[in-house]
Amino acid sequence: MSRALEILNEVFGYPAFRGQQRDIVEHVADGGDCLVLMPTGGGKSLCYQIPSLVRREAGLGAGVVVSPLIALMQDQVAAMKELGVRAAYLNSTLTGAEAAATERALRDGDLDLLYVAPERLMTPRFLELLERARIGLFAIDEAHCVSQWGHDFRPEYMQLSVLHERFPSVPRIALTATADAITRDEIVHRLALDEARVFISSFDRPNIRYRIVEKDNARSQLLDFIRAEHTNDDGTTDAGVIYCLSRRKVEETADWLKTQGVRALPYHAGMDFETRQRHQEIFQREEGVVICATIAFGMGIDKPDVRFVAHLDLPKSVEGYYQETGRAGRDGLPANAWMAYGLGDVVQQRKMIDESEADETHKRVQTSKLDALLGLCETAACRRVRLLSYFGEASKPCGNCDTCLEPPATWDASREAQMALSCVFRARRASGFHFGAGHLIDILRGNQTEKVRERGHDTLSTFGIGAELSEPEWRGVFRQLVAYGYLTVDHDGFGAFMLTESSKPVLKGEQSVTLRRYVKPTRTRQASSRASGRADPTAGMGPRERARWDRLRAWRTDTAKSDGVPAYVIFHDATLAEIARSAPDTIDDLRHIPGIGARKLERFGDELLEVVGAD
Structure with a gap:
């Protein structure tokens, strides 16, 4: 654990583990299997990245990460490379020569981490490659994809028990932010994790404010919400995600928001691959962009500064709602989860279940999941208490949801x-x-x-x-x-x-x-301090600190463009805000700011001091 703590500090720039991270890292680094349930933004990635580096240094081989989405792989690999970690991915975006070079690097022991999709991992050719290489651990990310009852079901995940059969001595860690008791049991069963330790962190995301409103011209309600709570003084909009049920509604909503001055882009599975990828990259790499999407967008999205997630249609389950809203506020700063909900949503979801071709067992499960979500929507008590109870977690009224702030009659x-x-x-x-x-x-x-x-x-x-x-x-x-x-x-x-x-x-x-009791929705263009869930990293800054903050953000934008990565891969807002406040004079001063590891200190330290010193 001493080496794990050194890596946490030197590579990632953090002084101490949070919550159960220490116990998980120690267990996996020592060769144990485990299932980790931890909310989005809780630091799940460190739970397999650090054990991978520890075991790699010990000569046990690279960590292989099973990841369901290309975009997530690319983001995480870019972030790892900025930290000096030898990371790579294997997916369909690589040329034959690039894939061969990555496979050779794995075989020759020149990688610390390899990200791979389950479809590729399950091919006989790739399994044979793994048998010829040294593998330190397997990490199965987004493990809820194994559940046939889930909202993100991926059939290939059900075959991943082969890792236990063919590599019994290699530890496995399965991770998810979304799993009720039924899904947890299914993960354990299908991934052959019966002897694994289970680590369950709190599902609470206290920085997210939950709000569900009755539909009354949902588009106008959405625009009022964005203008009141997520529009900056210069007219730009905070980064946000708006979920719609149909592709048509996605397109229409994005087009309408553009006419209202919101920089909105559509994203759904019916778009051609190049356009979809371009929109996702714009959202991740530029500021002030709102994505209108179906549930095809978002699983594993690593953008930390999404300030709001809105739903114009009812999701299918509490898991889906939790997973989607969890994409807001990954940086721990205040964020909003807003949904417009009406009678038509209830009717539509009931019909979709009744008219589906699923068997009666599946329909019963889906109906029970919908009932739980409807209970969350209709509750007059604390939303967070109801949400957490679904995952088996007891809690007290939060004071940070609509029913706590304005108790309904x-x-x-x-x-x-x-x-x-x-x-x-x-x-x-x-x-x-x-x-x-x-x-x-x-x-x-x-x-x-x-x-x-x-x-x-x-x-x-x-x-x-x-x-x-x-x-x-x-x-x-x-x-x-x-x-x-x-x-x-x-x-x-x-x-x-x-x-x-x-x-x-x-x-x-x-x-x-x-x-x-029905309350006529009110339209407002101004957010009260009581209702606002906005994040402001500059809160409490004086004029000189704010000027430093602006210069640091401009520097980060230029550096990110030069490196071809999203801005948050260089530094998170919280790190820049701390630099702006503390005004470090020396490299040693920078070393004590959370989020600045040894590689970034070496690469960016002098530039940061120059930007700060321009007062």
């Missing part, structure tokens, strides 16, 4: 629930068809629409009995009745509602129903 909606459920029943009995929310609300509010009159629904006993509630209020009632399982979506593909067994006690008056 609830009301006894038993009577209104009976009205809505009775309307579903009576409209079906009168016509032989099921109906959606719009028509049912027209009946309840007594609206004499053409459809209501044609169906004779103006003669139903439920016609007009709910006139005291507005259309948005009734939509909130129906949304929550679906979310809580009193209504389900018809399989006819039109999103009509049907009663469930759970509705019977409510209709009979044997069960009360408490719902969140």
